[in-house]
Amino acid sequence: MSDVPPIPSPTALRAAADRLVSALAAHADPEYRLTVLKRLARRLGEEQYPVFLRLLGVVAESDDVRAKRLLADTLATALRRMDLPGGALSSWGATRLPDTVTPFAASALTGQFFGATPRRLLGPVEYLTVWHLQRTQRTPLGAEVFRDALAGLIELLNHSDDARTLYPQKLAADAENELEGAYTRATRERLAAVAAAWKAGESPQAVAQAALDAVPEQAPGGWVVRDL
Template sequence: MNETVPTPQALRAAADRLVSALAAHSDPEYRLTVLKRLVRRLGEEQYPLFLRVLGVVAESDDERAQRLLADTFGTALRRMDMPGGALSSWGATRLPESAGPLDASALSGQFFGATPRRLLGPVEYLTVWHLQRTQRGALGAAAFRTSLARMIALLNRSDDARTLYPQKLAADAQNELEGAYTRATRDRLAAIAAAWKAGRSPEEVAQAAVDVGDAEHPRDWVMRDL
């Protein structure tokens, strides 16, 4: 997969345009629409670019911009309408259950072609990207820890996001969604949720996820940074 790496200047300009667009409207619902529109315009394969734009805001000194963005995610969590990215659910498909010989007509197009995908919020996306085999090269451990801590620090600017997001992650960790999360991923989501609920620092929350135990990636996995 060939991806154009944006320059720091381009990322800062994109982050500035996003914050300006959000600040131009006082309606939280409209701000969420703006955020989702950006994700759609980038396309599902460019969700990591969206995460980079969020990272620029998270690393800035502009607390107002951080609160504005975090509050918009709080609105998304209240509505259960998160601006998400798609990762292929490797291993999600399975042979149809049958007591007799397998009929070729039972093999759907999903089995041979379009692997099921599920839209994931920023924290879930980073975790799945790090742990599961997807259409992307796996996210390295150091990049995962850094990106996760930065994302949580940003989301903590909103009371709603800080309260509701770990609740969502805890529920996801208990729900064995078909093909969406492996056991290792659910364990990490549970660890993130518990540490976040306990009020630990973003760095401690990210470390708690890593401390669950490194799942060994197959030798042929391509590791990359965000």
């Protein structure tokens, strides 16, 4: 499994987060703000999506309520459009059998068919959950890091009424989808637990703990876990 590229220094992260907030604040149009946020995620690239999550975390950890609201409202716009800035992780069980009615060539049995590289884009909460719980191309996140990162993200999103309403609805819908193949049953259970606790108005820390309490720790003995 490939690992996460080196995280920039705290100073560099703070400077980048400040530039992001300034760029969002410079435009009144919510759609344009979303374009700015998605452009950042795209420029960082798939392997650097954890850096995007860390930038969200820097804002979440700050005392700047205006910046938090601005970023949360931008993510709410993404939720309304069902267009969250996402990152890719290897999908468990995302392969499909070829159509057995029509003939197919042996060349159709590619690495992707056998489950080597199927991926889908995941929003911030879903990405953290899959990264922590499933076998992907990354070294899994440890439980404490997952809980703290998830709590910070939820605290950030709670600064927008729309995000606080729409994101749990999305997670609940994702948890009920057994056919897409992006999530294991344990992951769906955790997403459902997050959605239920979030909808119930639990604190961000309680919501994150509910995710851990939903199912037993899944990482087999000997797995290496990492920090965000």
